[in-house]
Amino acid sequence: MATLEFVGDEDGVLTGVKCCQVDERRKPIAGTEFIIKADLAFIAIGFSGPFTDSILKELDGKLTLNTDRRGSTNVVANDRDYKTSIDKLWAAGDVRRGQSLVVWAIREGRQAARAIDEALMGSSVLPR
Numbered sequence: 001m002a003t004l005e006f007v008g009d010e011d012g013v014l015t016g017v018k019c020c021q022v023d024e025r026r027k028p029i030a031g032t033e034f035i036i037k038a039d040l041a042f043i044a045i046g047f048s049g050p051f052t053d054s055i056l057k058e059l060d061g062k063l064t065l066n067t068d069r070r071g072s073t074n075v076v077a078n079d080r081d082y083k084t085s086i087d088k089l090w091a092a093g094d095v096r097r098g099q100s101l102v103v104w105a106i107r108e109g110r111q112a113a114r115a116i117d118e119a120l121m122g123s124s125v126l127p128r
């Protein structure tokens, strides 16, 4: 199923959501449109990048950022040592790789923990 549009009354108040069936490539199938009655809609658009008006703004100029293919701003760090352009600041997970999957966040979190341990203590027994 795919959402096509919000439907409203003459005052612009939401009354429903127009949907349709989709094929295996998620393309709308003509003639399958239907309306689900609704008076409230929550838009779950997913992760769209770190808030640029918070810690990134505080570190403006010192932290190297890049823009991924979705247009999100991410923190630059490699997937070996996870170091950012600021000494003793590491980045892993969505903030580094952009919107992704929880398994990647777990993997990067574990690898970053080891990299941080190595950087601070000189060695680590944590798994990579």
Ligand SMILES: Cc1cc2nc3c(=O)[nH]c(=O)nc-3n(C[C@H](O)[C@H](O)[C@H](O)COP(=O)(O)OP(=O)(O)OC[C@H]3O[C@@H](n4cnc5c(N)ncnc54)[C@H](O)[C@@H]3O)c2cc1C
Pocket: 044, 045, 046, 047, 054, 055, 092, 093, 094, 095, 099, 100, 101, 102, 103, 105
């Ligand atoms: C709607 C939605 C659905 C998803 N569904 C799936 C799914 O089905 N399967 C899947 O594998 N993945 C899914 N994901 C992706 C998955 O949730 C992320 O890839 C994963 O959570 C990233 O983990 P993370 O630790 O890198 O970041 P996050 O989980 O975003 O953790 C970052 C944490 O840092 C905190 N934080 C931010 N700024 C500051 C600050 N200045 N000071 C202190 N704390 C701060 C935040 O509050 C947050 O708790 C989904 C994501 C969204 C948004």
